[in-house]
Amino acid sequence: MLIQYLNYLYNSHNLHSVHSPFVYDFNKHVLNAKNEVVEFDAINGYRNELTQDVSILKIDTLGAGSKRKIIDKIAVKAFYNLTCTNHSFGSILYRIIQYYNYNNIIELGTGMGIGTSYMLQALKNKTKTSIYSIEGSEVLFNFTRSQLNKHFSGHNVQLIKGNFDLVLPDILASMPSIDLAFVDGNHSYEATLDYFKMLLAKTNNNSVIIFDDINWSKPMQTVWKEIIQFPEVTCSIDLFRWGLVFFRKEMKKEHFTIRFNGFLKAHIS
Ligand SMILES: C[S@@+](CC[C@H](N)C(=O)[O-])C[C@H]1O[C@@H](n2cnc3c(N)ncnc32)[C@H](O)[C@@H]1O
Numbered sequence: 001m002l003i004q005y006l007n008y009l010y011n012s013h014n015l016h017s018v019h020s021p022f023v024y025d026f027n028k029h030v031l032n033a034k035n036e037v038v039e040f041d042a043i044n045g046y047r048n049e050l051t052q053d054v055s056i057l058k059i060d061t062l063g064a065g066s067k068r069k070i071i072d073k074i075a076v077k078a079f080y081n082l083t084c085t086n087h088s089f090g091s092i093l094y095r096i097i098q099y100y101n102y103n104n105i106i107e108l109g110t111g112m113g114i115g116t117s118y119m120l121q122a123l124k125n126k127t128k129t130s131i132y133s134i135e136g137s138e139v140l141f142n143f144t145r146s147q148l149n150k151h152f153s154g155h156n157v158q159l160i161k162g163n164f165d166l167v168l169p170d171i172l173a174s175m176p177s178i179d180l181a182f183v184d185g186n187h188s189y190e191a192t193l194d195y196f197k198m199l200l201a202k203t204n205n206n207s208v209i210i211f212d213d214i215n216w217s218k219p220m221q222t223v224w225k226e227i228i229q230f231p232e233v234t235c236s237i238d239l240f241r242w243g244l245v246f247f248r249k250e251m252k253k254e255h256f257t258i259r260f261n262g263f264l265k266a267h268i269s
Pocket of ligand 1: 083084085107108109110111112113114115116134135136137140162163164165184185186
């Protein structure tokens with residue numbers, strides 16, 4: 001991982017060396033925009049509670065494609081530290097939804113709902129939005145459902161319990177199209193490619209699909225390289241931890257490796 005990260009640092013560009021107007025804009029308004037701290041008060045409150053919670057969860061993890069050891073019993077705070085999206089990446093979710101006015105969103109892998117909470121905060125004052133988040137662990141699903149209801153009362157996220165492989169086709173069939181998909185679970189080559197193909201069929205010209213952990217294993221690196229070769233993908237952005245693909249037909253196909261330091265940042269803002 002260290003070698004890959006050094007490689008990324010060597011190959012990545014900063015704002016001033018990017019020539020694509022779309023990516024320049026993305027860099028300025030999504031990656032490097034400043035947040036209003038108050039927007040994240042509720043999320044920070046939820047995070048703070050998780051970091052202090054020593055109660056034990058018996059996780060019935062699906063674990064497929066996971067290099068992390070299958071967890072049986074784990075403290076809430078330890079699971080949070082192991083799996084949850086940090087603030088730098090969570091802020092990307094928040095800002096990308098606001099900047100591109102995304103309304104139809106799906107997340108594969110709710111976990112403790114941290115990524116979900118940035119997305120639901122971004123959609124807070126909007127109507128006519130739909131946000132689905134899927135979690136296969138029953139224990140986590142129940143835990144997170146009650147936490148989100150407690151910290152973000154009135155939120156409109158539809159939490160779905162089930163294996164992605166089984167529930168994704170029906171959810172996608174019920175959505176007109178997808179503006180943003182966040183694929184954050186089951187990091188195997190086959191599963192990631194399958195989910196990409198299913199999601200691709202529901203994209204529109206402005207959509208983005210975000211993959212977590214593209215450099216986490218050889219199979220994930222391989223599948224990322226294959227995904228960005230799909231003819232429908234006209235713009236891809238490598239942030240080392242995340243890979244983002246866009247489908248804007250007006251763009252000439254191009255790949256970008258952008259310098260973003262969020263990989264090393266702490267969980268809380
Ligand atoms: C890294 S965590 C998600 C973190 C969360 N998105 C966040 O932003 O904090 C991945 C989650 O995906 C779930 N998962 C893994 N494989 C799955 C599958 N095949 N179907 C459903 N859920 C799955 C795991 O139970 C785990 O809770």
